[in-house]
Amino acid sequence: MTRAIAVGVDGSPASEAAVDWAAREASLRRLPLRIVHAPWWEPRDFPVIEGDDALDRAAAQVVSEAGARAADGRPELSVTTEVLPEAPVPALLAAARDAEMLVLGSRAQGPVLGFLLGSHGQRVISDTTRPVVSVRATEDGPRPSGEVVVGQQGTAEDSDPALGFAFAAAAARGVPVRAVRAWNLPPLHALSREFLHRTDEAGGLEPLEREELRKVLAPWRERFPEVPVVEHVEIGSAGQVLLAASTGAELLVVGRRARYTPTGGLIGSVAHAALHHARCPVAVVPHQ
Structure with a gap:
């Protein structure tokens, strides 16, 4: 069975950077891309939507926008999106288990403190048996050297x-x-x-x-x-x-x-x- 590249999203700029990297990597390796979201992630990252089913609709919007972003300009890329019912860490661990790799975003925190993965990302990296790629939210800094x-x-x-x-x-x-x-x-x-x-x-x-x-x-x-x-x-x-x-x-x-x-x-x-x-x-x- 072909393993997909999985990417966790929450609607934040960090997860957008992760989607961009994961979509490019999936295209390079000719692998499918699976976008996952756990609706129990930090509510401040959700779109503002009113109503009794606001959480469900916000989660659907997060994965829909991420899927459109990944597919843009990549007609050959197979993209699936999924809202997972588990809490963040179990959801990400389950997504990583059957994936070629799991991609997560990290937030910039300044030149001294570096970058912030958050408690969810650190726990997933320490517990999973699959590779995890951390992608920083901003793209400033040194130009890639091609290595x-x-x-x-x-x-x-x-x-x-x-x-x-x-x-x-x-x-x-x-x-x-x-x-x-x-x-x-x-x-x-x-x-x-x-x-x-x-x-x-x-x-x-x-x-x-x-x-x-x-x-x-x-x-x-x-x-x-x-x-x-x-x-x-x-x-x-x-x-x-x-x-x-x-x-x-x-x-x-x-x-x-x-x-x-x-x-x-x-x-x-x-x-x-x-x-x-x-x-x-x-x-x-x-x-x-």
């Missing part, structure tokens, strides 16, 4: 889902992938004889990191031979290195390892930094 930037951490098993998403996105756009691997000096207890031997053979710590990145990228280069790859290895904080590398990018892709606490799921510091401070759309891809 998909992806963070690579750990082993191939750790980063393959994010790399797969990034290479597919780059192939659909006809742009390069910039694979970013940030590294730091290892602690003393990690300096085993085997590690020191591998470092010596590679010619130092940074060459060793470059070698590890090349190994992880090798199968993806074979699977997507048409996608140019830029290998980016840099010492520093993973979040800071990724944010700097993604300046002007079309898309930033980060992985997320599922971590749960009594108060809910956590998305990790790198994904958190990307979601709140990146100047481009951010795809958060769960580890499998």
